[in-house]
């Protein structure tokens with residue numbers, strides 16, 4: 001992506017800043033750790049798509065994620081990660 005806010009700013013290998021691509025909010029980052037819920041998307045579009053060979057990355061804050069999934073006709077599948085511990 002050219003222009004606009006960077007997805008993530010790094011200082012060395014540490015994440016310094018993360019922005020929600022949807023609302024532009026800067027997320028809370030402390031010592032390289034994102035201190036809030038973030039939806040990280042990384043999709044490589046394949047041959048049968050209209051974006052063959054393109055890779056898309058974006059981050060979304062929990063609020064924007066909630067707004068996105070609210071519009072789904074079929075709700076997201078929810079599973080408790082704690083069941084497998």
Ligand SMILES: [Zn+2]
Nearest residue numbers: 020023061064
């Ligand atoms: Zn957001």
